[in-house]
Structures are given as structure tokens and as C-alpha cells.
Amino acid sequence: MAFFGRSKSSTGLDIGSGFIKLVQVDHSGDRPEVTRVAIRPLLPDAIVEGEVMDPSLVARTVKELVDDSGIRPDGLVASIGGHDVIIKKITMERMAEDDARQVLPFEAERHVPFDPQSVELDFQILDPEGDGAKMDVLLVAAKRDLVQDKLALLSDAGLQPRVVDVDAFALHNAFEHNHPEVRDGVTALVNVGHEMTNVNILVAGIPILTRDIPFGSRRIREDLQRERGLTAEEAEEAVQGRARLSDLDAFVDRGVEDVAMGIERAAAFLMTEDSGESLGRVFLSGGGARIPGLAEALGRRLGIETRVANPFERVPVRPGAAEPLNLDEAAPMLQLPLGLALRSP
Ligand SMILES: Nc1ncnc2c1ncn2[C@@H]1O[C@H](COP(=O)(O)OP(=O)(O)OP(=O)(O)O)[C@@H](O)[C@H]1O
Ligand SMILES: [Mg+2]
Known part of the structure; x- marks a missing residue:
């Protein structure tokens, strides 16, 4: 109340x-x-x-x-969101949060390819209980x-x-x-939208890497219009699963290939940076996660558990x-x- x-x-x-x-x-x-x-x-x-x-x-x-x-x-x-927002895990001298806020602009300069005058910065200390000389910090920089x-x-x-x-x-x-139970290993949260797919990689439940892939439901709709001669409405009905289309799978598979490559690239980048584990599972969201056959095709392509x-x-x-x-x-x-x-x- x-x-x-x-x-x-x-x-x-x-x-x-x-x-x-x-x-x-x-x-x-x-x-x-x-x-x-x-x-x-x-x-x-x-x-x-x-x-x-x-x-x-x-x-x-x-x-x-x-x-x-x-x-x-x-x-x-x-x-x-998008490519003008940078999220990056960095390592810096351990210090109190207030002190970290003071030195953040100088730290950020080393990690962010934007003009420091034109960005908004925020951060989170990932291991506040740690006692080593260094601490892990999640840095966020967005163009003002x-x-x-x-x-x-x-x-x-x-x-x-x-x-x-x-x-x-x-x-x-x-x-x-x-x-909350999914905290171990490496998880990819993959949000497939209308134009963009956001990939968010979590290690032990903490988001440490994001990537955008220029793929969304719109692309499948437009491919169907161009290659199958469907109207925008007919194509959208098929994309949303309201109308069945026998060869939709072939169109979905093409998009899935781009998404899978984007996920694999992000996971590979992480392995070289962190020399850690490989990707354990994928959770899909976004309207694109509902495209008939997409979740199954992505799971098959990646060879790992993929759920909506x-x-x-x-x-x-x-x-x-x-x-x-x-x-x-x-x-x-x-x-x-x-x-x-x-x-x-
Ligand atoms: N049952 C459904 N109902 C509505 N949209 C659906 C459905 N199934 C699939 N879709 C697709 O999902 C898309 C919308 O997804 P979402 O809302 O996640 O995208 P968005 O946030 O608008 O796009 P972006 O993030 O790329 O700018 C629609 O354009 C549509 O093609
Ligand atoms: Mg969206």
C-alpha cells in the first residue's frame, strides 16, 4: 500500500x-x-x-x-544501449568506493576509446570483500x-x-x-530483438562482456519478402508463428548462423582474456526468441543447452x-x- x-x-x-x-x-x-x-x-x-x-x-x-x-x-x-555504451571488466588498485570514483576518469581513459570529456562513467566493484592489492571493477562508459x-x-x-x-x-x-540458481560457469544471455541481438556474457553470474550483433526478426521478414515474394504482413505472420511456412527453417538458419558466430566470438575473446571456461549455456529473450525453430536451431548449431x-x-x-x-x-x-x-x- x-x-x-x-x-x-x-x-x-x-x-x-x-x-x-x-x-x-x-x-x-x-x-x-x-x-x-x-x-x-x-x-x-x-x-x-x-x-x-x-x-x-x-x-x-x-x-x-x-x-x-x-x-x-x-x-x-x-x-x-548499443555500441556507444561500453561495459568492461578492469583491474585496478584496491581502494574504497569513494576513492575509486575519484580516479575513475583516469582509469577509464586507458580503457575507453571515447573522448573523456564526452562520457558519463559509472562502475561497480565486483569483489568488494576481496583483500588482494588489486580489485576487479565493472566499468561502464556511455557517450553523454x-x-x-x-x-x-x-x-x-x-x-x-x-x-x-x-x-x-x-x-x-x-x-x-x-x-538465481544459475551462477556457475559461463552463461550467455542473448536478446534477439527486431533489429539487434544483444549478447551478454556472465561469468559466475556476473556480466563481464557485452556485444551487439546486427540481426533481428526484421531481417527474416525482409528476406521472406524479397526471396519468397510475401507481403510484409504475410512475412511477419510467419515470423511470429501465426502462419506456417514450410521452408521458414532455411531463413531462420541463416540468421542463427550470424548469432552463433557472434556468441562464439564473444566467448572466445573472453577465454583469451580470462583463460577461463568455455560457454556452458544460453538463455534467449527478446521477441526474436519466439520465432518458430530459432531457439532449437541455435542450440543445435552451438551444441549447448539453449533455453528461452x-x-x-x-x-x-x-x-x-x-x-x-x-x-x-x-x-x-x-x-x-x-x-x-x-x-x-
Ligand atoms: N508472438 C510475437 N509477438 C510479437 N512479436 C514477435 C512474436 N514473435 C516474434 N516476434 C518478433 O519480435 C520482434 C519484437 O521483439 P523485441 O520487442 O524484442 O524487439 P525490439 O526491442 O523492438 O527491437 P530492438 O531491440 O532490436 O530495437 C517483432 O518485430 C516480431 O517480429
Ligand atoms: Mg529490444
Whole structure:
């Protein structure tokens, strides 16, 4: 219950190139509960390859979604991602967190290929209990423009976020809430979206490497249009599994090959850096995880256990919260906004 009108809710907002997604989580009880889910498609080409081409259209769509959902937009958590956000595990002299914050800009200069004047930095000490001379730190650097553009877009939609998080951390956060048992070895979280696939490699449960692969459901749809002469609608029906297409597998396999290579490359990079274990399992999310046959094909190609993550496996959803959506169908697309909303106020 919210006393004195103070909201104990967080709302995650994920602005994807295919769909805009909102998930509201109530944090006032013993454990977080999803109280509202809403999604809305974005018109084609408003966002292309992570770049917002038509900010006013995107802002309008966000505003319509928020208004229609009935969500009070305080406690909004937005996020940034893509290649202008760098996440890197670094090693530095052990020191207190406040001291680390002071020296971070100098450390970052050695690790981040951006102009230090134009980046926002954040970090997390990965082994705060350690007592060695060195400590492991997860460094996050984002181009300041990226943050400012996001804030400007939200402001056009009449919104002011409480927090701007990072996509990869939100995906990981949702995963941790639902699969706390998966902490050993190397795990890849793979979010297959409309245009982009984000790969997030976890070692012992900690995200230490992210990569973006330029593949998404859009590519399969466009291949089907070009090579099979389908209309955009017919192709999308097949991609979403609403219409059966006998040779969809061949189109899926091509995309899977790109995703598999991206995952393998990231895992190989990690092995040379950390001389650690090889990849143990893959958890898929994003709307692309629902493309018929994709999860199975990726598992076969990689030769390792590949599952579709369910963001609501251990996070309860209040009855009716997702109306009129079919939550089982939409669930994989909600991994990112749920992860944002799980940040408690
Ligand atoms: N049952 C389904 N319902 C909706 N979309 C589906 C379904 N199955 C597959 N998809 C595909 O998933 C895509 C949306 O996935 P998602 O919301 O993860 O992408 P996005 O976040 O908008 O894109 P990106 O992150 O690449 O910008 C749709 O464009 C659609 O082609
Ligand atoms: Mg997405």
C-alpha cells in the first residue's frame, strides 16, 4: 500500500525499434509484483540500427502508450544501449568506493576509446570483500549525447525518468531474479530483438562482456519478402508463428548462423582474456526468441543447452495486469523492461 501518495512502484520503459514496452512493478510488498504490462508497435523506420530517426514520432508513441496504460509515470526507469555504451571488466588498485570514483576518469581513459570529456562513467566493484592489492571493477562508459538524447526524447513525451540504466544490466537483472540458481560457469544471455541481438556474457553470474550483433526478426521478414515474394504482413505472420511456412527453417538458419558466430566470438575473446571456461549455456529473450525453430536451431548449431528465458518464472504478475495481451506470448519481449522495473525506488 502506498501511504501519503508516495509511489512504491517502478516502471521500466524499453523503446525498441519494433515495439515500445512498459512494465510496472510494485515494490511495497514482501517481493516485487508486476502490476501493469503494456506494449505498442512502433511505425517502421522510426528507429533504425539503434538510431532514433524520427524523435517526435517515437515520443508521441511513448506518450500514447503511457496514457493508454493508465500508468502513473513517476518512478520511470529508462535505459540506453548499443555500441556507444561500453561495459568492461578492469583491474585496478584496491581502494574504497569513494576513492575509486575519484580516479575513475583516469582509469577509464586507458580503457575507453571515447573522448573523456564526452562520457558519463559509472562502475561497480565486483569483489568488494576481496583483500588482494588489486580489485576487479565493472566499468561502464556511455557517450553523454546518448543520455541527453534519451532525456530529450522522454521530455518530449512529457516524461522524466528517475533513473537511466543500461540495457545489458536490465537484461541481467531480470535474469537474476528468475534464475538465481544459475551462477556457475559461463552463461550467455542473448536478446534477439527486431533489429539487434544483444549478447551478454556472465561469468559466475556476473556480466563481464557485452556485444551487439546486427540481426533481428526484421531481417527474416525482409528476406521472406524479397526471396519468397510475401507481403510484409504475410512475412511477419510467419515470423511470429501465426502462419506456417514450410521452408521458414532455411531463413531462420541463416540468421542463427550470424548469432552463433557472434556468441562464439564473444566467448572466445573472453577465454583469451580470462583463460577461463568455455560457454556452458544460453538463455534467449527478446521477441526474436519466439520465432518458430530459432531457439532449437541455435542450440543445435552451438551444441549447448539453449533455453528461452521466462521473465515471469519467479516474478509474480497480478491477475489482469497484462490485459489485453497474451502474456505467455509477449513474455520474452519483456525481459528488458521488467529488469528495469525491478530496480526498487
Ligand atoms: N508472438 C510475437 N509477438 C510479437 N512479436 C514477435 C512474436 N514473435 C516474434 N516476434 C518478433 O519480435 C520482434 C519484437 O521483439 P523485441 O520487442 O524484442 O524487439 P525490439 O526491442 O523492438 O527491437 P530492438 O531491440 O532490436 O530495437 C517483432 O518485430 C516480431 O517480429
Ligand atoms: Mg529490444
